[in-house]
Amino acid sequence: MSQIKIEKQGQFAFSLIEVLIALFVLSTGLLALAGLQIKSIQTSHHAYLFTQATLQAHDMAERIKSNPTFNYKNTNSVSNKPNCFSRACLPKEIAQYDIYEWQQNIALLLPDGVGAIQENGLNNFTIEVNWLNQTDPQNHHSYQLEFNL
Numbered sequence: 001m002s003q004i005k006i007e008k009q010g011q012f013a014f015s016l017i018e019v020l021i022a023l024f025v026l027s028t029g030l031l032a033l034a035g036l037q038i039k040s041i042q043t044s045h046h047a048y049l050f051t052q053a054t055l056q057a058h059d060m061a062e063r064i065k066s067n068p069t070f071n072y073k074n075t076n077s078v079s080n081k082p083n084c085f086s087r088a089c090l091p092k093e094i095a096q097y098d099i100y101e102w103q104q105n106i107a108l109l110l111p112d113g114v115g116a117i118q119e120n121g122l123n124n125f126t127i128e129v130n131w132l133n134q135t136d137p138q139n140h141h142s143y144q145l146e147f148n149l
Contacts, residue, residue: 046133050143052109053129056102057145060117060127063098068149070095072117072125106131123149 064072070091081100082093089097099117106113110131118126130142 046141049110049131049133050141053106053113053131053141053143054145056106056109056113056115057127057129057143059105060098060102060115061125061145061147063102064117064125065147065149067091067094067098068123072099072119120146125149 072095082089082097084093084097102115106115106129110129111134112130112132114130116128116130118128120126125147127145127147128142130140132139133141
């Protein structure tokens with residue numbers, strides 16, 4: 001019997017090309033997954049900031065509703081906080097306390113956060129919360145809440 005020899009010279013190079021293509025496809029997929037993860041984190045952070053702005057606007061609306069005897073118009077900037085814990089405060093002092101606390105919370109929770117209150121008519125208010133989102137190309141964002149007493 002005679003033996004037939006078959007040479008396999010070209011198969012080693014072909015396997016190496018297959019491995020390189022598989023590594024390229026795998027690395028491209030992993031880079032795409034990393035990009036998706038980064039976008040997911042950015043979107044999650046934006047949603048967190050929007051939620052904080054919403055909560056702060058509703059918080060101020062509830063504070064205004066709980067003190068309806070004082071007009072909150074033109075009380076957006078309060079520099080000092082009245083001490084309403086050791087003594088009874090007047091409605092104006094309660095409003096100043098509420099606005100001071102609200103501004104401090106917005107500044108703490110939102111980057112470059114600022115809040116404003118406008119009275120649009122008889123017992124009709126608009127509360128606006130603005131902040132800067134550095135991960136979003138539009139950067140400046142705002143939330144507005146309109147309500148009636």
